[in-house]
Amino acid sequence: MSGGVDSSVAAWLMREQGCDCIGVTLKLFGSDDVQGEEPSCRAGPSVTHKGCCSLSDVNDAKLVAHHLGMPHYVLNFAEDFRDQVIRRFIETYEAGATPNPCIDCNRYIKFERLLQRATQIGFDFMVTGHYARVEQDAGSGRFLLKKGVDGKKDQSYVLYAATQEQLALCRFPLGGFTKQEVRDLAAAQGFSNAAKHDSQDICFVPDGDYGGFIERYTGKRYPEGDIIDGNGVVLGRHKGFVRYTLGQRRGLGVAAGTPLYVAGKSAAANTVTLGPDSSLYTKFLLADQINLIALAELKKPLRVRVKTRYLQAEQDGIVEQTGADHIRVDFDKPQRAVTPGQAVVFYDGDVVVGGGTIRETG
Numbered sequence: 001m002s003g004g005v006d007s008s009v010a011a012w013l014m015r016e017q018g019c020d021c022i023g024v025t026l027k028l029f030g031s032d033d034v035q036g037e038e039p040s041c042r043a044g045p046s047v048t049h050k051g052c053c054s055l056s057d058v059n060d061a062k063l064v065a066h067h068l069g070m071p072h073y074v075l076n077f078a079e080d081f082r083d084q085v086i087r088r089f090i091e092t093y094e095a096g097a098t099p100n101p102c103i104d105c106n107r108y109i110k111f112e113r114l115l116q117r118a119t120q121i122g123f124d125f126m127v128t129g130h131y132a133r134v135e136q137d138a139g140s141g142r143f144l145l146k147k148g149v150d151g152k153k154d155q156s157y158v159l160y161a162a163t164q165e166q167l168a169l170c171r172f173p174l175g176g177f178t179k180q181e182v183r184d185l186a187a188a189q190g191f192s193n194a195a196k197h198d199s200q201d202i203c204f205v206p207d208g209d210y211g212g213f214i215e216r217y218t219g220k221r222y223p224e225g226d227i228i229d230g231n232g233v234v235l236g237r238h239k240g241f242v243r244y245t246l247g248q249r250r251g252l253g254v255a256a257g258t259p260l261y262v263a264g265k266s267a268a269a270n271t272v273t274l275g276p277d278s279s280l281y282t283k284f285l286l287a288d289q290i291n292l293i294a295l296a297e298l299k300k301p302l303r304v305r306v307k308t309r310y311l312q313a314e315q316d317g318i319v320e321q322t323g324a325d326h327i328r329v330d331f332d333k334p335q336r337a338v339t340p341g342q343a344v345v346f347y348d349g350d351v352v353v354g355g356g357t358i359r360e361t362g
Contacts, residue, residue, distance in 0.1 A: 010174055023070050027078055093242040097339070126171070130174065132148050144293065144352075152179070156345070226272075227272045229275065263280060280337045288326050292353065308338045
């Protein structure tokens with residue numbers, strides 16, 4: 001229970017089904033992780049905090065659990081979060097890619113550590129407020145991950161790494177509801193968080209300054225380097241390549257007659273490459289760390305719909321498994337700013353076939 005309206009209504013729905021439930025909120029980071037500025041404690045009247053995991057979020061979760069007659073506990077997973085999420089976040093930026101820590105949090109914390117804890121203490125299922133659905137296929141017996149019915153809130157993209165064993169133990173009761181219906185249910189139950197805003201930022205970087213967070217957290221100062229064009233001509237100086245991501249246009253500090261975007265980064269050379277919009281398009285991608293859900297393996301190329309970012313519209317393409325942990329996706333039309341480090345997720349209708357971590361594009 002994050003303290004938000006979604007997990008609160010998910011808890012109410014399970015109680016309505018007669019389930020014996022406890023509420024759990026995770027403590028994932030503290031002041032030591034953000035150099036003395038824990039977002040949960042620093043957000044004042046002049047600060048709009050849109051992350052999660054704050055002290056007020058814990059209190060909101062406790063209030064709802066009390067309202068529903070459920071015990072509520074706070075579990076400290078901060079050490080796991082530092083190792084599995086924050087460390088990966090920093091290492092990915094240092095390698096020149098762009099991470100998705102929300103997917104890592106689902107993969108390593110919620111659907112691994114928390115689910116393990118839930119089964120250890122004797123509970124049958126873990127329930128979350130994600131907008132997605134799980135169904136078991138009658139023919140194959142495999143558990144399928146499907147989109148939530150609210151297309152604007154569907155969260156199947158960030159859940160693609162869930163395994164068959166995990167999906168069998170998870171319940172997503174909001175998958176058949178729209179966001180407005182969920183808020184209406186919360187209001188009808190008198191929940192104080194019925195109109196609470198959705199979390200939007202990375203919880204441990206609420207100000208959105210990823211480069212600044214990495215420098216504060218690691219104590220490193222990433223050196224300036226050359227900003228170059230596609231021919232290697234120096235256009236200016238960057239402020240540390242961890243502060244830049246593919247497709248970025250603002251904050252480059254380079255004057256040009258036409259718009260320029262970050263088209264590449266080199267950690268080894270400490271350079272940031274700029275190019276026109278046309279330089280951002282790629283025809284295919286290679287990915288690893290794959291997880292297949294609808295099928296045990298891809299025995300032949302499969303026509304699918306593809307997303308390479310959470311909020312991206314699906315695109316047509318063909319996915320092919322090229323190794324035990326490798327896939328290739330060829331797009332029908334070149335795609336813009338496909339970014340290494342992000343997730344690629346592919347669908348057959350509303351069913352998640354699988355996904356992986358983007359490593360190369362071309």
